Amino acid sequence: MSSNETPRGPVDSSRVPRYAGPATFARLPRLDEVGRADVAVVGVPFDSGVSYRPGARFGGNAIREASRLLRPYNPAQDASPFALAQVADGGDIAVNPFNINEAVETVEAAADDLLGTGARLMTLGGDHTIALPLLRSVAKKHGPVALLHFDAHLDTWDTYFGAEYTHGTPFRRAVEEGILDTSALSHVGTRGPLYGKQDLTDDEKMGFGIVTSADVYRRGADEVADQLRQRIGDRPLYISIDIDCLDPAHAPGTGTPEAGGMTSRELLEILRGLASCNLVSADVVEVAPAYDHAEITSVAASHTAYELTTIMSRQIAEARAQ
């Protein structure tokens, strides 16, 4: 879309019932229908990197299905994200389920292509392994990026069964590769048992700060968002959201659930508090619909992706207006 064209928005739910037709994210047009997008929503159906329950390969489509109920105006950010910028569903990046290294390369190459068109990425996982190739691609464009990582887990472990690329290791690899700005790295929602205290000292050495789920509960979403915003400043920011940052009551459909997590309200409020950050791309991962009930997890994930998309669309529109 050039700057003077009107974005093509979602199917009008007052004319076509929202449960009709094939699902795209928020009932938006497909990328091939609009040519190019400012924000491309893409799925990565891959879960060969998991250490426990499989099934996140079905996450992207479950989020698309749940996103049928999203509406075009976002009152929390006073914005109509799909009118401010062209948001489109780029379909899935098809990756080899039997070869993790090849899958990681395929995701990186597909992300390079999409970012090369000028789009920002809103990626729907898939397991957390995919954050590494996405960060590689974003860093090629923007240099080392600030990272906000919402997760019960640190995901800075070294290897599992000798494997370097897994859903528990993407951020250690990313630090080793120099693609993160180590002055602005934070985990949010961290909790649960670890292998040892060393996990925390290693993580701290890599440069991460931790806001635990108990910190969020005690200090509240606004204060946490203020602190994160100060740490991030105007650096290019990537947000990676493992849906297991939420309590299993809010996100039962995930592979490695941990008790004592954030509420979906806390997550959404923190994101809204980050609306002024320079969000260059984001992912929502680890939705495993086989363990879900009544779309609890995929509804939470669809609203999470909606807030992230709204942040990006607003920034694109603001940059255009300048």
Ligand SMILES: N=C(N)NCCCC(=O)O
């Ligand atoms: N990234 C997610 N969801 N989980 C990582 C857990 C790694 C472990 O099994 O210790």
Ligand SMILES: [Zn+2]
């Ligand atoms: Zn996790």
Ligand SMILES: [Zn+2]
């Ligand atoms: Zn994770």
